Amino acid sequence: MTPPSSAPAGRSGPPGVSVVVCVYTEDRWDDILAAVASVRDQSYPALETLLVVDHNPALLRRLAKAYGDDGAGGAGGGAQPVRVLANAGPRGLSAARNTGVAASCGEVVAFLDDDAVAERDWLLHFAEAYADPRVMAVGGRTQPVWASRRRPAWFPEEFDWVVGCTYRGLPPGRVRVRNVLGGNASFRRSALEAVGGFASGIGRDGRRLPLGGEETELCIRLTKALPDAVLLIDDRSVIHHRVPPGREQFRYFRTRAYAEGVSKALVAHSVGARAGLESERRYTTRVLPAGVARGLRDAVLRRPGGAGRAGAIVAGVAAAAGGYALGTLRARRGGGRFAVATPTAPPAAAAAGEGVAA
Secondary structure: OOOOOOOOOOOOOOOOOOEEEEEEOOOHHHHHHHHHHHHHOOOOOOEEEEEEEOHHHOOOOOOOOHOOOOOOOOOOOOOEEEEEEOOOOOOOHHHHHHHHHHOOOEEEEEEEEOOEEEEHHHHHHHHHHHOOOOOEEEEEEEEEEEEEOOOOOOOOOOHHHHHHOEEOEEEEOOOEOOOOOEEEEEEEEHHHHHHOOOOEEEOOOOOOOOOOHHHHHHHHHHHHHHHOOEEEEEEEEEEEEEOOOHOOOOHHHEEEEHHHHHHHHHHHHHHOHHHHOHHHHHHHHHHHHHHHHHHHHHHHHHOHHHHHHHHHHHHHHHHHHHHHHHHHHHHHHHOOEEOOOOOOOOOOHHHOOOOOOO
């Protein structure tokens, strides 16, 4: 395939892709290096990798040193640039992503979680989809890598979104969707610019409650602003996402389901309940009942974990419903919408790891 370029949409040739990896803790140091290495090993090379550090000066300095001030050395070397930037906005994943978009140069911006590695053709399948000028976003398939080496017997595949992975119930192949999943996704730069980027006030921001939903809210705004836009998931664009031991526990499962309910309430308040819950209605009325039935069948057949999976689905739905109720109440009391603002590219000093505020 012809090498990618950073030419804007409308010009010939495959799109240039910038990859943004948002990071926040030194505890994931080895994971971060592995994520960057997987981007550098792509069959369809990225123009650049941008590591956006979310308000952690020590990690910012360590990464800047590891990859070299010129963005091309250290931690494995190689010609593909790796740029280390400080989050130029408020603490949180949304502002960190916006910082990466503002500093990137590709026609397409792809996002990879900091605790995931991409398969070699990850970007290739993304790029192929953008041959259609109507395509504004493409997501992929995220597979869990369990710390215990196997899925907990009680953990239902229908709830793999709890650990940031593709869940049972999504259609296979390359298909149109309402929204992509943020840890394994790409967008046209023009689409992100048209809607002002990710909204602040939603999604993860370092608080104890693991909120989400920022990519859902963005995608709904995108299709409202660009009615002809096509959003896809291509399950050939695969990444492998590490699931640490703490996230294999039922306590985390329940907390994350509750937080998702809160997040969905905030999204629905921002974009309207009809758009905000369209996909969730099918999920709760078709996918989850089928999962409960499978679990009960497995229990009758004395297969391991069947009753546990059925019970976990019921508990997850209950937790999410409780979170949605509380989130709706909070949204009504708070009023207003989320702020949407894409920060300018960080200054050179911050990009090099200097003069960063705590």
